[in-house]
Amino acid sequence: MTKPVLLGICGALRAGSTNRKLLNEAARLFGEAEFSIADLNLPLYDGDAEDANGIPQAVQTLSDQIAAADAVIISTPEYNKGLTGALKNALDWVSRTKGSPWKGKPVAIMSAAAGRAGGERAQVMLRACLTAFRPRLLLGPEVALHNSANQFDENGRLTGELYEKNLQSLMQDLRAEISDRGNG
Numbered sequence: 048m049t050k051p052v053l054l055g056i057c058g059a060l061r062a063g064s065t066n067r068k069l070l071n072e073a074a075r076l077f078g079e080a081e082f083s084i085a086d087l088n089l090p091l092y093d094g095d096a097e098d099a100n101g102i103p104q105a106v107q108t109l110s111d112q113i114a115a116a117d118a119v120i121i122s123t124p125e126y127n128k129g130l131t132g133a134l135k136n137a138l139d140w141v142s143r144t145k146g147s148p149w150k151g152k153p154v155a156i157m158s159a160a161a162g163r164a165g166g167e168r169a170q171v172m173l174r175a176c177l178t179a180f181r182p183r184l185l186l187g188p189e190v191a192l193h194n195s196a197n198q199f200d201e202n203g204r205l206t207g208e209l210y211e212k213n214l215q216s217l218m219q220d221l222r223a224e225i226s227d228r229g230n231g
Contacts, residue, residue, distance in 0.1 A: 051225050053077060054116035057132035058123025058158075058169070065159040065195035066122040068203045069214075071155065073120050073141040076211070077218040080117075085137075092139045092231035106140040114148035115139065117183075117225045124195075125160045128177070130176070138176050142185030145161050149180035153224035155217050158188035159198070185220055188213040 051180060055070035063139025067084065074082040089098070089105050102110075113119060117123055123130050156173055168192060174184060190213050192198045205211045 049116040049142045051222070053080040053082045054112050055082065056119060056132040056134070057087070058121065058173075060087060060133050063151035064124070065100055065192065065199065066124055067197050068155055069122045069159045069190075069192060069195075069205075070120060071203060072205050072211075073122070073155070073214055073218055076215045077120075077222060083102075083112070085112055087137045089119045089133075089137055089140055092136055092143075096195070098145060102140075102144055104139040106137075107144060109137060110141045110146075110148050112134075113152065114146060115170040118153040118221050118223070121154065121156045121173065123156070123158050123166060123169050123173060125158060125162065125164070125166040128168050128171045129172045132213065135175070135176065136178075142180070147180065149177065149182045149201060152182045153185070153221055155185045157192075157214070157223045158216070159192040159195035161195060163193045165193035165195070165219045168190045183224055185217060185224065188215055188216050190214050 053074060057067045057070055059066045070084060090103055123134050156170055158170050160166035192210055198205060200206050
């Protein structure tokens, strides 16, 4: 049996982002898979630029990665009570590509933020943005790390037992969605 392809999408661009750490922990708890994290360093969406030059190669690559993945995990911080501009821009660009890479795709979302809500509002906004693409969004358990800078040890592992338990459960559910998709 081949390993499932798992794509991570990090709403933060910083290399040391706690959301990137959370994606890596999710992949570890998911288990054996071909895992990669997408690059969201994309030009700002501009309809005139699209008309003149077409879809940028970096955007097409992201769309192709989503289409090829068996499942996607998205982790985003919360910026000013919403998801990040980088993540929203990526969603807008991918919506302009051919095909429907998100349609029917199992997707788990999570967040890590400095604030006490742990990015819950960003998750609500992300769910609303994804709905139009018709993925198979997992509804829980919710993983929203608050005070995220203090939730990982020096090796990037989660230190909170409850967070790890919820993330483990979410990844088990995501793996089950892949199995169900293959049988459906």
